[in-house]
Amino acid sequence: MGVLSWPSDSELDKIKTTVAEMAGVAVDVVRVAVSPYRICPLGAHIDHQGGTVSAMTIDKGIILGFVPSADSQVLLRSGQFNGEVRFRVDQIQLPKHIADSKEECKWGSYAKGALYALQRGGNNLKQGITGFICGTKGLDSSGLSSSAAVGVAYLLALESANNLSISPTENIEYDRLIENEYLGLKNGILDQSAILLSSYGCLTCMDCKTKKHKLIQAPAKREMEKKGEYKILLAFSGLKQALTTNPGYNMRVSECREAASILLKASGKEVEPILCNVQQEEYEAHKSKLQPDLAKRAEHYFSENMRVTKGLEAWGSGNFEEFGKLISASGLSSIQNYECGCEPLIQLYEILIRARGVYGARFSGAGFRGCCVAFVNADYAEEAASFVKKEYLKVQPDLATRVSEGTSVVICDAGDCARVI
Ligand code: GLA
Numbered sequence: 001m002g003v004l005s006w007p008s009d010s011e012l013d014k015i016k017t018t019v020a021e022m023a024g025v026a027v028d029v030v031r032v033a034v035s036p037y038r039i040c041p042l043g044a045h046i047d048h049q050g051g052t053v054s055a056m057t058i059d060k061g062i063i064l065g066f067v068p069s070a071d072s073q074v075l076l077r078s079g080q081f082n083g084e085v086r087f088r089v090d091q092i093q094l095p096k097h098i099a100d101s102k103e104e105c106k107w108g109s110y111a112k113g114a115l116y117a118l119q120r121g122g123n124n125l126k127q128g129i130t131g132f133i134c135g136t137k138g139l140d141s142s143g144l145s146s147s148a149a150v151g152v153a154y155l156l157a158l159e160s161a162n163n164l165s166i167s168p169t170e171n172i173e174y175d176r177l178i179e180n181e182y183l184g185l186k187n188g189i190l191d192q193s194a195i196l197l198s199s200y201g202c203l204t205c206m207d208c209k210t211k212k213h214k215l216i217q218a219p220a221k222r223e224m225e226k227k228g229e230y231k232i233l234l235a236f237s238g239l240k241q242a243l244t245t246n247p248g249y250n251m252r253v254s255e256c257r258e259a260a261s262i263l264l265k266a267s268g269k270e271v272e273p274i275l276c277n278v279q280q281e282e283y284e285a286h287k288s289k290l291q292p293d294l295a296k297r298a299e300h301y302f303s304e305n306m307r308v309t310k311g312l313e314a315w316g317s318g319n320f321e322e323f324g325k326l327i328s329a330s331g332l333s334s335i336q337n338y339e340c341g342c343e344p345l346i347q348l349y350e351i352l353i354r355a356r357g358v359y360g361a362r363f364s365g366a367g368f369r370g371c372c373v374a375f376v377n378a379d380y381a382e383e384a385a386s387f388v389k390k391e392y393l394k395v396q397p398d399l400a401t402r403v404s405e406g407t408s409v410v411i412c413d414a415g416d417c418a419r420v421i
Contacts, residue, residue: 004200004416006059006136007034012421015065015132022077023067023130031160035153036061036415037136037144038194039232039364039373041203041327042311045338046301047188048253049260050209050276052308054315055194056202057415058232060139062146064153066131068161074111079134081107089115089125089158095182110147113178114154120177121170127161138407141240143365148191151178152418160420168196168417169211186253187366200416203315205308209276219318230320230359231381232373232412235352235388237344238399239369249366252340256301259294263287275301293339300337304330324359324375331362331372340367344396348372351391355384376411385409 016030023030036057043053069075076085085108093116096109118125133153140146155174159166166174175192179185193206193213202215261273266286271277275298283302287295307326314322331349335341341349345363349372352361357380364373376384388409393400400408 004059005413006036006061006415007032007063011063015063015134018077018132019065019067019130022075022132023069025067030065030067031157031420033064033066033153033156033160033418033420034061035064035149035156035195035418036198037139037146037149038191038198039144039234040190040194041323041360041362041373041375042330043190043304043308044330044334044362045252045256045340045366046275046304046308047190047206047208048186049188049256049274049301051301051305052205052207053188053190053193054308054311055190055198055204055206057194057198057417058144058234058412059415060136060144060410060412061415062133062135062149062153064131064133064157066129066157066161069128069130072126072128073130074115074128075130076108076111077132078107079132080140083107085111087112087115089128089162093119093182096184109183110150110178111154113182114151114158114174116182117155117174117177118158118164120181121174123162123164125158125162129157129161131157138236138404139234139410141370142234142236143363143367143370144234145191145195145365148175148179149195149418151175152192152195156418156420171196172211186250195418198415198417201414203312205312216312216316218315218320229378230375231378232414233352233358233361233376233381233385233388234364234371234373234410234412235348235361235392236371236403236408236410237348237369237392238396238402239342239344248340248368252297252338255294255297259290259298259301262289262294263298296337296339300333303333303337307333320359320375320377327360327362327375328353331360334363334367338367342368344399345370345372347395348388348392351388351395352384354391355387356380357384381411385411 019030020027072088072090198204206213260275263278267282311326352374357377359375361374
């Protein structure tokens, strides 16, 4: 593990003191689940189709301080949201659309979702937790997978309190159950795989069909042992909306499945209609049968898979210029083929790729709101950040002023995997 600046000692002390006061226990018995946010430089929107994605965590995210409670009671407070969440781990959880949606504290649904997933996996939990959760200020609902980071943090805390030893692979599946079954979002496994499998300084590559992953270290780091020649820039649009409340995401997933279904039928194959089941040659032979919109979704899938393959090579040989060009090409394909951006994010993307020192940029996450991510030469990171801030203010004065001054463009380093400390 490399030099990690997050969470800082003072952040840890603060959350431990808060939980110790809530639970009436000593500070040193408080445990902390650390769950970083993720970026996906290449491999956007193809995880739900079984494609191969690349990802990495950053040095910001969610921390959940907790202690096992005396019984099955869960009591949670949040640094971002008001109110308290209370439930018992021996109560059976049902998916949210079936359960009563009139609950008072909506932010508690990820904790209940984590319990749902663990119960679905056959775990009989007895021990609740008293906990306090908070995320890096200004970075929630931004396409950095804060929802998966929250889900993973609750899973880790409930498992730790119940002495359950669960592998990262099993937790990837549990987090999938939270999102796909409990909350009804038809997303893939990119987010939680990145959060659970990443290792400082490496690019994580996940084949979402076989669920096999590998970690690829850039040679610059291997050979020179220095903190890195790149920084990660996050440029925030000021638009925030949870993916679960935006029908756009699930609609694109359905379109990809429809395209797969047509291509598979034309190839005489009867398998699950997802694009990874269509061979490149079958796509080339039958793509003319797709209506324009579906043709664009399929083109995004096949071209993005190719960019991931090339990008892994570029990363592994330390060729950040090439890696960056592929990221920007991926960003363009999200705009033109996957058609998921919105005007402010497209403007941010265009500004970022004009900034001096930026290797490449794209929307972070699903692209309906939140931020754009860029890789930048470390020597130009500050200059690029102030350029982007200034230019975005010109094109989106209202939105730009909605983002708080300190978090409109954030310079980050890579992070590590989720863990309990
Ligand atoms: C969101 C989803 C992921 C993935 C990305 C886009 O973050 O949760 O599963 O589809 O969008 O790559």
